[in-house]
Amino acid sequence: MKQFSTLLLKEWRENLRNYKIFWIPVVFILLGVTEPLSNYYLPQILDATGGLPDGAVIELPDPEPEQLLVAVMGQFQLIGMLVLVLAYMGSIAGERRNGTATLLYVRPLSYVSYFLSKWLMASIVALISVWAGFLAGYYYTAVLFSAVPFGEFLVFAATYSLWMVLVVTLVLFASAAMPNAGLAAGLTLASLLVLQLIDSLFGSRWEWSPLKLPNYAASFLDIGPDATALIWTLAISIMCLIGLAALGIWFSKRNRAKTKV
Amino acid sequence: MNVLEVRSLTKRFGTEKAVDGLGFELAEGSATALIGPNGAGKTTTLSMLAGLLEASGGEIQRKKNLSIGFLPQYPRFFPWLSALEFTEMAAKLSGVDPRKARQQAERTLGFVGLGQVANKKIGGFSGGMKQRLGLAQAMVHQPSLLLLDEPISSLDPTGRREVMELLKSLLGQTTILYSTHILNDAEEMTDQLLFLQNGRMVEHGSLSQVRSRYADPQIRIRFENTNAAERFVRESPWPAAVQGTAAIIAVKAEGPIMQDVFRFLSVKSLQVVGVEQETASLEDIFLKVVAGK
Numbered sequence: 388m389k390q391f392s393t394l395l396l397k398e399w400r401e402n403l404r405n406y407k408i409f410w411i412p413v414v415f416i417l418l419g420v421t422e423p424l425s426n427y428y429l430p431q432i433l434d435a436t437g438g439l440p441d442g443a444v445i446e447l448p449d450p451e452p453e454q455l456l457v458a459v460m461g462q463f464q465l466i467g468m469l470v471l472v473l474a475y476m477g478s479i480a481g482e483r484r485n486g487t488a489t490l491l492y493v494r495p496l497s498y499v500s501y502f503l504s505k506w507l508m509a510s511i512v513a514l515i516s517v518w519a520g521f522l523a524g525y526y527y528t529a530v531l532f533s534a535v536p537f538g539e540f541l542v543f544a545a546t547y548s549l550w551m552v553l554v555v556t557l558v559l560f561a562s563a564a565m566p567n568a569g570l571a572a573g574l575t576l577a578s579l580l581v582l583q584l585i586d587s588l589f590g591s592r593w594e595w596s597p598l599k600l601p602n603y604a605a606s607f608l609d610i611g612p613d614a615t616a617l618i619w620t621l622a623i624s625i626m627c628l629i630g631l632a633a634l635g636i637w638f639s640k641r642n643r644a645k646t647k648v
Numbered sequence: 649m650n651v652l653e654v655r656s657l658t659k660r661f662g663t664e665k666a667v668d669g670l671g672f673e674l675a676e677g678s679a680t681a682l683i684g685p686n687g688a689g690k691t692t693t694l695s696m697l698a699g700l701l702e703a704s705g706g707e708i709q710r711k712k713n714l715s716i717g718f719l720p721q722y723p724r725f726f727p728w729l730s731a732l733e734f735t736e737m738a739a740k741l742s743g744v745d746p747r748k749a750r751q752q753a754e755r756t757l758g759f760v761g762l763g764q765v766a767n768k769k770i771g772g773f774s775g776g777m778k779q780r781l782g783l784a785q786a787m788v789h790q791p792s793l794l795l796l797d798e799p800i801s802s803l804d805p806t807g808r809r810e811v812m813e814l815l816k817s818l819l820g821q822t823t824i825l826y827s828t829h830i831l832n833d834a835e836e837m838t839d840q841l842l843f844l845q846n847g848r849m850v851e852h853g854s855l856s857q858v859r860s861r862y863a864d865p866q867i868r869i870r871f872e873n874t875n876a877a878e879r880f881v882r883e884s885p886w887p888a889a890v891q892g893t894a895a896i897i898a899v900k901a902e903g904p905i906m907q908d909v910f911r912f913l914s915v916k917s918l919q920v921v922g923v924e925q926e927t928a929s930l931e932d933i934f935l936k937v938v939a940g941k
Contacts (some may be wrong), residue, residue: 393737400729488722490723493716648700648797
């Protein structure tokens, strides 16, 4: 693991100098802020876009603050995830493809350190983004509507964080396994969509599934998830994460010959 | 003492054999030039020796704890790193003591002539600077074997000269195997020549051995004008040919030697500008090897 710090420094410099560490959290903050703001200003927005017919009276009920945070999470599930997938799809496949990996692979490289340094850096960026976005959403919800109990908010965000780290692990695994960045993104998005579809169609038959992490996170804002189901889901998620990382390490070593010389 | 021995090394891509039964040895501290037309399998061979590609057959025997430095033909770098940051990382990943890595990187960058731009981002480097940086990353950990794929081809004449001098200064402590198609330079720095064609080794040996095998020494007599050359060809007792304002005589075993030529010229009082004995250049040999066999 002597190489780990050297490689992590490289990843840090890359994320810093490509501004990933700035712009990805900014996207998440915007997503977090938009939800409470657009709800708060909904009457004005309706007015500005042509308004309602004269005489029509519509009472807009104030949304529950919990609903707003869950809506923020919904944005993360769509746009946030897409941003992370696009930002990290080339981590390994791209390095191989453009040949920058060659000068690393000719050395006695530890592929464990190689993969994990990328994983750690991407996870840190994902975590910063998720927390910055949620905190921004939490703040505006509290100011414009009312506050969600902070303890509930913390477990909600923490549970969702594990899901995001799992997604990041999947992207890096795909980047190690696939010949180019586009295919890596395709594999990640396709497998997430298919798995989510399966889980939403037949998911009522099982309670333990990493795909239910966002649901369980959301239910912390409500009555709270079933403890056993949550613990098993967490355990399985962590096992999936370790499994994906192990496969990612194996693939990045196996595919080293595909680097452009 | 050999640092590397290769026996019947083969690489298949699908059904195509990119490298076919290669065998050679690299003596410690020697320089070996890998020569051949495009697509001969030079890069594939170097990639296998560097450990990037898995061989399909044969064996590569490396000396114990052999440290290798590798320069690809088109080295590609992370543009957002500075030359020093990159070289230091390369040193650390090659096992240089982290406390000495920076110092060693600085020294190596100075050695390849990048001392002034060590702290500049690689993204702004020219092709020649990248080639030098490629050399720096290959030798920063002071490897005992350097594998260089076309190390000088993309440099301008000045840069080529500097890098050749630099490589020559490493010989002795460092074994160098390099591919090139700049044959003048190969002529200058080779203990061993390996000719590849279609993945096979079609010729090898020291420069003088190979030369003697393909040698067709000839005498070139340059005259002031074509008429004189033509007259020489007409009147000389040896088979000769006109080439511009010069006459060429092939020197075979039974042919003339220099002295006979001088005697003949002085008798005929032809206006001679110069007379020289020419041996086959590596380029001539290259063309013969590639065309023949």
